[in-house]
Amino acid sequence: MKNSIRSKLIILLLIATIIPFGLSIIANYFYTKNTVTKEFVNTNHDLLKRSGNDLLNYYNEIYGIPLSIYSNRPFLSVLENGATAYIEQNSAEIQRSLLGLYFSRREFVQLHLYLTKGKDDYTVYNAKVSSRGKLYNFNQIPAYRNLSYSRDSYYIQPTHPIQNYNNLSDFRIEPVKQVVSFHYFLNNVTSDQWLGFLSIDIELSRIKEIFDRIYKKGEEHLFVVGDGNVVLYSSEKRLIGKKLETKWYKKITSDRSGEASFDWKDKDFSGVYVYDKITSNHQQWTVIKSIPYKNLYHNSNQLLKITVTLGAISVLLVIILTIIVSFRFTRPIRILIRDMQRIEKGELAVSFDTLGNDEFGQLGKHFTSMVDTLNDLYIKEYKLQIENKTNQLKVLQSQINPHFLYNALQSIGTLSLKNDGIKVYRLIMSLSKIMRYSMKNNEDFVTLKDELNHIKDYLSLQNERYDGKFVYNLEVDEGLNKVKMPKMILQPIVENFFKHGFEKQQKLGELNISIHRQQDNRLKIVIADNGEGATEEELENINSSLSEDGLNTNESIGLKNISDRLHFYYGKKAEVKIESVKHENFVVTIILPIEMTRGEVNHEGSTNR
Known part of the structure; x- marks a missing residue:
């Protein structure tokens, strides 16, 4: 019947379920979109930060490697006295030490050693030590000139094409590589004697391993920019070793808000730039990742599809369950609830004979049986408590310890033998009072x-x-x-x-x-x-x-x-x-x-x- 309460109840339940559920899906989508986007940006920022710290730790490892020179006494003696003092012996020591240093890391491409004593220099390239050369003017190498003025322990030269120190290395059989160079100022710590310079050129393979794992190739781009805005490493190889002068990078360099991301949209890119700045003792890097909007909203869109699918299934189940509840479950449940409320008030009685032949009917029968049992137990327990307490009181009042009575009478008899009549009288009176009190x-x-x-x-x-x-x-x-x-x-x-x-x-x-x-x-x-x-x-x-x-x-x-x-x-x-x-x-x-x-x-x- 269209106008029946049950039909109205079904329509009302469906409206009350579907409309709020649909609104909740919409609200949940926008909330989830913002939340997932923010979480996605934060996660990428953490990845950039960890990768930047990995780069910093890697640079610290490279910086610590040449310190082994100071624990190599024969090699340190060569640096102090020059290579020509004992040419054959010193050349062998230089060759052994440089090769040991060269083979300590697989990413070492070239080593260059300059000795202040005698102005001699050597290079190691392609696993070969060059012959002894002469570098009469070390100032022609900018890194050495800067170190001689600043007397810093080392200087990191940003990514650049590998260079030939004093024409001692042979680059003919291999194309020019992009390298990062570590230049060290060598001196005797105790005497502060200037011993020379050591340069280590490292290829970008290890740096590539650090950063290639944190972006999707072909969809996202990564930039690691060092001092002078020179690109240390990038997913766009053409930019490595060059200055980055784009508008979005200028926004990063001028930003003082402390934010780690910003939206950007132009003809080349539409999405979010996430960045983090890493600072070391002698250099600062900015690690930047570009994320297109399609990647940024991918998770939220997938979540929306799942939510809509589950929502449709849930609405269908709600419709079915609403009809079932309205037609089958409402009446017996209401009857049981009503009778339970009466029992809670202390009225141990039921108002129905049967609820049918199904599970609700069985539940009704057991419920009726339970009420009858509770009624009988309540009456029996109440009577039993009354009888028990009455019997306990009567037994306690009428009971007197026979042993005590026997000893008391024996004491009275003993006194009688002693002819102490007054005391006998008092004792008998006390005993009679006790018996009279106990037996009331x-x-x-x-x-x-x-x-x-x-x-x-x-x-x-x-x-x-x-x-x-x-x-x-x-x-x-x-x-x-x-x-x-x-x-x-x-x-x-x-x-x-x-x-x-x-x-x-x-x-x-x-x-x-x-x-x-x-x-x-x-x-x-x-x-x-x-x-x-x-x-x-x-x-x-x-x-x-x-x-x-x-x-x-x-x-x-x-x-x-x-x-x-x-x-x-x-x-x-x-x-x-x-x-x-x-x-x-x-x-x-x-x-x-x-x-x-x-x-x-x-x-x-x-x-x-």
Whole structure:
């Protein structure tokens, strides 16, 4: 039906899905285009920077190679004394040293050595050492002239055609190469004696390896420009060794903005120039890469195609899923959600008989069964908790230790034999009060005063039984006598002192009971003795048992029963903490609310359990 809610829902879902999705594709394309372009430019700038640093490191390697001359004492002696002093011996040393230097790097094309002493010079070219020549005027070589004036340790001559030093090399069998020349000023470091010059011409093979890996041949171009705007290396071979005087390069040299790229468009190129400047001690290079727009936007265009394809598939899936959800999934899901919300409010009932014969029908059946099971378990658990707590209280109230009763009566009998009638009477009265207090089952809560009187009667009997081998101290803040608390809380803890801590020791027993009102208006009860105490492992087990949830199955009167009762009455507002040091003490601390109505106690206890 065209006017049905389901049809409107399908149309609305499709519009709400397709339009935002289409707009997101458009926005994502432009955002991605800018992001990818920026990332692409940054990546290329990093490549240029790393390649520039590789070139700098390579130049530093070349610079360090001739330093081996100063560790070659025979060759250094030849430089100091001249080649003609011992002509045969010195010529052999010069030939050996120059060839060793020449073969140290495969890109070395030519070496030239000039000795100040005697004005002799030698060249190495094509793996051959020339005969001894004479260079009477070294100033005719510009590099030597500059070094003699500046006294710098070396000078790098930009890319240029290889030159013949003093006509000592034979270039007839090979075309002229483009080389970079390192010229060194040689001197004796200790005496500052000028020894001569050394020139090393290197071909561009290693430089080509450094830079050819960072651009696409035929699509992108690379330029490495050194001092004087001379092109050290370029993807356009015709520019190597020449000055670069294009408009876009002038823009780079005049740029002070700190940017590493800029857009450029003219009749020859349309794209982006990315560049980085590398500075060394004696020279500066600018590494430049031109990237056409088609390369720059290639990744973003590919991403757009992928996004549009995935978008079309996603829209188709959305249409199908929208129809399926509208016709099949909506009704049973809404019914289940409604019933779950009712259960969250505490109404354990379902409003449907069946949701069909498919998976939703099975889910509905299991859901109904689960609700019925929860209902039964809730009722059973609630009744079981009530019965358990009632039985625990009754057993605790009516139970008295037969061993204690036997010993107490034995003490009374002994006194009777001694005809001490007054003391016998007092003991019998204390015992009767204890039995009367323990067997009153109609009271859950008593005053603190009643509980303390019960403890005093109990301790008076124990004092007679043990013939004064222990002392006790009772410290209670004023105004607390009428405070209500659960019955039979303190006596089991005091009894534990005699059962587990006092009987095993030889020293005088001490029992201290202190009851104070805290600043947070809670009652703090501390029962401490100097008995056997507990080990760390025993103490950990005791505290662990007090924190465990569940029904108490322990039939003895103990700390677990007390902890369960307190948490039943007060919930998390009650605290029971045990501390002990083996052979030194055992301390039980109980913290209870002071001002709390009976109804509040029962309600919190039931929810806590």
